[in-house]
Amino acid sequence: MTRVVIDCRRLLCPMPVIRVQDRAAAMRPGDELEAVCTDPGALNDIPAWCRINGHAVVEVRSAGGEHVVVLRVAGG
Amino acid sequence: MPDARRKAAALVSGGLDSMLAVRVIQDQGIRVEGLNFYTGFCVEGHTQAIRRQDQAKEKRNNALWVAEQLGIRLHIIDVVDAYKDVLLSPAHGYGANLNPCLDCKIFMVAKAREWIEAHDFDFLISGEVVGQRPMSQRKDTLPVVQAESGIGDLLLRPLSARRLPPTRPEREGWVDRERLHDFHGRSRKPQMALAAHYGIVDYAQPAGGCCFLTNEQYAVKLADLWRSRGERRYELDDIILLKIGRHIRPAPHYKVIVAREEGEGNFLHGYRKQYWSLRPLSHVGPYALIDGTPSPADVEWAAQIVARYSKGRDAPLVTVVAQDRDGAERELVVRPLAPAEIPAEWML
Numbered sequence: 429m430t431r432v433v434i435d436c437r438r439l440l441c442p443m444p445v446i447r448v449q450d451r452a453a454a455m456r457p458g459d460e461l462e463a464v465c466t467d468p469g470a471l472n473d474i475p476a477w478c479r480i481n482g483h484a485v486v487e488v489r490s491a492g493g494e495h496v497v498v499l500r501v502a503g504g
Numbered sequence: 505m506p507d508a509r510r511k512a513a514a515l516v517s518g519g520l521d522s523m524l525a526v527r528v529i530q531d532q533g534i535r536v537e538g539l540n541f542y543t544g545f546c547v548e549g550h551t552q553a554i555r556r557q558d559q560a561k562e563k564r565n566n567a568l569w570v571a572e573q574l575g576i577r578l579h580i581i582d583v584v585d586a587y588k589d590v591l592l593s594p595a596h597g598y599g600a601n602l603n604p605c606l607d608c609k610i611f612m613v614a615k616a617r618e619w620i621e622a623h624d625f626d627f628l629i630s631g632e633v634v635g636q637r638p639m640s641q642r643k644d645t646l647p648v649v650q651a652e653s654g655i656g657d658l659l660l661r662p663l664s665a666r667r668l669p670p671t672r673p674e675r676e677g678w679v680d681r682e683r684l685h686d687f688h689g690r691s692r693k694p695q696m697a698l699a700a701h702y703g704i705v706d707y708a709q710p711a712g713g714c715c716f717l718t719n720e721q722y723a724v725k726l727a728d729l730w731r732s733r734g735e736r737r738y739e740l741d742d743i744i745l746l747k748i749g750r751h752i753r754p755a756p757h758y759k760v761i762v763a764r765e766e767g768e769g770n771f772l773h774g775y776r777k778q779y780w781s782l783r784p785l786s787h788v789g790p791y792a793l794i795d796g797t798p799s800p801a802d803v804e805w806a807a808q809i810v811a812r813y814s815k816g817r818d819a820p821l822v823t824v825v826a827q828d829r830d831g832a833e834r835e836l837v838v839r840p841l842a843p844a845e846i847p848a849e850w851m852l
């Protein structure tokens with residue numbers, strides 16, 4: 429399993445979703461992708477994007493004006 | 505019988521019409537996936553994300569939300585750079601403001617055509633309704649979109665299809681034309697009735713259009729940006745900043761962007777390495793940026809403007825910290841400008 433962190437700080441929605449989408453497309457099932465964002469909209473948008481694409485959200489946390497969403501890329 | 509092996513891509517804006525168009529085609533057993541293009545001018549999210557007073561409200565991306573309601577996948581495609589040519593030199597001109605709607609539609613359909621070719625989809629659908637919008641959805645402009653985008657008769661508009669010549673998906677029986685609609689004109693009643701039929705009660709109602717280019721105030725600020733630079737160009741940061749704060753231009757070579765509340769101030773703070781920035785020190789007041797090439801006297805003048813929006817507006821003097829792009833700070837003690845000293849023409 430690979431874990432990749434992408435920096436989406438200062439990007440406004442939907443750019444963080446686009447970054448996650450494009451990065452996830454190049455990952456393998458079971459890999460984890462962590463997006464570090466400052467737009468609180470990402471807390472809704474990235475999980476919504478995960479739901480419609482079947483990826484699992486494994487962690488969501490916010491601290492110090494930063495919002496982190498970790499997802500596991502769907503299998504097969 | 506419609507052909508359930510066929511796959512359609514849909515232009516999904518997040519509004520009701522594209523939502524209904526997808527539903528109508530799904531009803532015929534056809535698999536649909538959504539495409540959403542991000543130009544940088546989309547109304548989605550931005551200002552909501554920035555302004556503190558909105559932070560308690562639930563924020564959602566309407567295109568994603570619509571896709572989830574419909575149970576379809578959605579591909580959001582970044583076209584910020586490619587869109588510049590469309591906006592800067594639209595072959596068909598602008599609408600009421602700086603909205604190049606017809607060229608925009610042609611561009612998006614052309615991009616969608618590339619996508620369906622690359623992903624082996626059969627046809628494209630959109631929520632356009634004949635006669636609904638003055639520029640891009642007239643009966644005479646719909647064929648222009650088809651011809652110039654190269655999509656030809658693979659573009660089906662399920663809400664108005666029965667008012668238009670049959671497209672290939674209809675002629676070949678991939679979809680049943682009889683079960684498509686004949687909506688036209690500006691009335692929203694047929695859409696509302698169809699929404700009720702499908703049990704859709706919650707949907708976004710964008711006023712005027714899907715992007716900021718139709719907004720008069722925004723178009724004024726964008727035109728000002730181009731005029732002041734002596735050339736028509738922009739970066740994503742420029743067009744995002746146009747959505748934030750008060751923009752005050754005392755001279756062609758600089759303008760001051762003053763946060764209207766804390767959320768905007770926090771957001772502008774993220775730009776402090778790219779712009780001069782100002783913040784009142786002796787009094788509570790807004791964070792501000794200076795866009796352009798200000799002289800020391802201009803920075804002082806900008807500080808007087810910022811002081812005018814601080815709690816010290818009635819004080820004889822206000823201390824404002826000015827920071828250059830390298831982070832060097834200096835304190836300026838200035839007299840706040842009176843409202844009458846800021847002419848209306850400066851306010852963009």
Ligand code: SF4
Nearest residue numbers: 604605608713714715
């Ligand atoms: S309103 Fe904006 S996004 Fe919509 S068609 Fe016109 S230019 Fe394009």
